[in-house]
Amino acid sequence: MTQHADVVVVGGGQAGLAAGYHLRRQGLDFMILDADPAPGGSWQHMWDSLHLFSPAEHSSLPGRLMPAQAGETYPDAGHVVDYLADYEKRYDLPVQHNTRVNAVRRDGDRLLVEADTGTWRARAVISATGTWSRPFLPTIPGRSTFAGRQLHTVNYRSPADCTDQHVIVVGGGNSGAQIAADLALDSRVEVTWVTQRPPRFLADDIDGRALFDVATARRRALDSGRSDTDGVASLGDIVAVPAVRSARNAGLLAAKPMFTALTEDGVQWADGTRARAATVVWCTGFRPALSHLAPLGLRGRRGHIATHGTRAADEPRLHLLGYGDWTGPASATLIGVGRPARDAVREIAALG
Structure with missing residues (x-):
């Protein structure tokens, strides 16, 4: 009916x-x-x-x-x-x-x-x-042969699931920074954070209130035919929420460049450097x-x-x-x- x-x-x-x-x-x-x-x-x-x-x-x-x-x-x-x-x-x-x-x-x-x-x-x-x-996973050599665990943002829950592991977190946005910080602040987990480009943190006093105002101003500018201000992207990519700020200030969020391939037991960078890992968390949007x-x-x-x-x-x-x-x-x-x-x-x- x-x-x-x-x-x-x-x-x-x-x-x-x-x-x-x-x-x-x-x-x-x-x-x-x-x-x-x-x-x-x-x-x-x-x-x-x-x-x-x-x-x-x-x-x-x-x-x-x-x-x-x-x-x-x-x-x-x-x-x-x-x-x-x-x-x-x-x-x-x-x-x-x-x-x-x-x-x-x-x-x-x-x-x-x-x-x-x-x-x-x-x-x-x-x-x-x-x-x-509809989580997005990038195409990268070796993803199907990696013997460890692969999670997306949608599957990650807490550091307790990664105790005594080396975890590689992929992604330079807010999810990547927050999950990397969550893991890095737990002494039971070893973390490597990788990003496509150096991470850009917004100023510590900027939060969602300011981001909404900037996004709205950009839309008004475009609708009235004025030049694109780039909106939020002009300020940075990562909001420094308290946990991210703590991990960053403690030196725990030094990102490495994106690796070029997954191996059976970890990842490999363009210069041939390798790292073993038990888990990869894809914070890739x-x-x-x-x-x-x-x-x-x-x-x-x-x-x-x-x-x-x-x-x-x-x-x-x-x-x-x-x-x-x-x-x-x-x-x-x-x-x-x-x-x-x-x-x-x-x-x-x-x-x-």
Whole structure:
């Protein structure tokens, strides 16, 4: 049996909930379909020591300030999960958990959303699936012959899983720096951190509040035809959260250049130098999880879906939310997703 709604939101993490808040305010009939069995989005799958870049009051979804976490300036992932679960309940958002969307198709003047629990027919769809379910691993010689353990950011949990091991952490972004610091600060683990280029730490007084302001200013400059300021990239790559700062100041975050190959028992650099390792942690990023949109045929030659704001350029009934700056400045962050969510819902309401 096909069910009907004005709008179906695919994904019940922070972006999906922000969309739900604005859909509720517009009085639209909607359903949020979420693959996870419980509230919290990707935050419920993060590593144990992860903390936000910003204080709670600057990490909030629309309509509800995140409460401070006792004893913490920067809340941990568990606190974010609790906040999102409370947000979902507080606004009585219709989230159907444990529901995976497999395809979105055109069906006359509607879009058909096919999930493993049934089919929905909607006037518009908001895709808010994020990137966590699609980790990226680079192609590198020897990766299939390495006899040790290979983890991605999505699989890493804590130093306790790496006791008495030499671990190589790959990646010069925030995840790489934070996981390298997490391991380096544990005396039971030997760590080598490798990056494609020398790591660039932001000034210690810069956190998510400043990054959001910079990203927003860049988007406004581009929208008004002014030159690109490079946004956050002009400041650096790594936010010096307390654990990263401690490891860096202790001399524990001296990165080596990227190795050229994995060997059976470790890695090898371009000059022939080798190092044995039991575990490699790939902190090499993610790609947007958009396979459910494949039937719409919207991807260009490089796999990118062209958008005007959040709206798909070639399908006005589809909006993409929370995937990064290409769907709204800082839209992959808690504080940044509110405005593009509001704009997307306003456009949908105007469809009539």
